[in-house]
Amino acid sequence: MSSGGGGGGGGGDHHGVYYQHGHGRGDGADYVFNNNDMESFFFNQPALGVGGGSRTGAADELMPPYNSITDYLQGFLDPSGLARHLDAPCPAEDAQVKHELSLDVMSHDSQGTSGAAGEGAALLTPNSSVSLSSSDREGEGQPRRCKKGRAKAEDEVAAEGDEKDQEDRENSTKANKSKKKAEKRKRQPRVAFLTKSEVDHLEDGYRWRKYGQKAVKNSPYPRSYYRCTTPKCGVKKRVERSYQDPSTVITTYEGQHTHHSPASLRAGGAHLFMPGAHGLPPHLMAPSGFRPDLMGMMHPNPNMFLPSMPPPQMPTPSPPPPPLQQHHFTDYALLQDLFPSTMPNNP
DNA sequence: CGTGTTTGACCGGCGC
């Protein structure tokens, strides 16, 4: 139960697109994920060492590093889950999800906006009585500016080099600044999920604090900035609505959580890798097409596991969710519009 | 009171 309208719950229908591109200015995400394994987009670029930079939208060539938002958010936190995936992707459950997705797609057609939003929100919202809470307002997990960036830079400089004359100090200041900048510029890999949803902020099991909102150029829809409220977890995400397809929400995650999701904890350490067996919204479950062989490559920092992570327990059974209303929108042109700087021209 | 949102200001990178 977030005050001030926080959280908001999930939307009625969801659909993502997986896409990767290199770092650059602008909104780029390293990955864009498509929840529908049958039509997911995924392009590799050599920069990250995943694949060979092929730029094709052919489904059978797609090798999404993450099969779902959940995969991305949680897949690397749970060693058992990872092992589970690496060993066997649970074909039965996998097939189940696939089946559900297919059914959803087939039976609901595209009616994007429906009154099911509220219903879906209720369903997709993993109950807000999460156990994790924090008053961490400014993300202790990552360096923050004391007051503003300049103040912090100066503090750092003062702390590091002190017995230098003013000139050297200035030089070191510049050097340090550029150094820090360089380090700071080193962004975490980002993964974008395109989701058909009525609500902007999709529930993903984690708790987020909104720390900013900006108007997006050439778009009537603003972009919201969220930060994970868990201390020591510097994961951020941006949420914006596609101006081209207003029913599509673009959620870009940056970084990896260093903790389990409150939702999973609430569910008794549910296997977030176990599609259909936990309380997570279906749109966050991993569809088929999982590529365990890519796990190592797709994750630049596999050491994100918490050593003290409690072993997963059997999840409490949750009532089967109603079918989602999903849409196919794997439109290359749309992707180009969404990520013009990174999408090649349609071959 | 705790938690989360809103919003204007600010910072820093980049292109011209």
Add this chain to the structure above:
DNA sequence: GCGCCGGTCAAACACG
């Protein structure tokens, strides 16, 4: 150097 723009800060505010 300047302006643009994405990203962030933080005080004020809202809500249960």
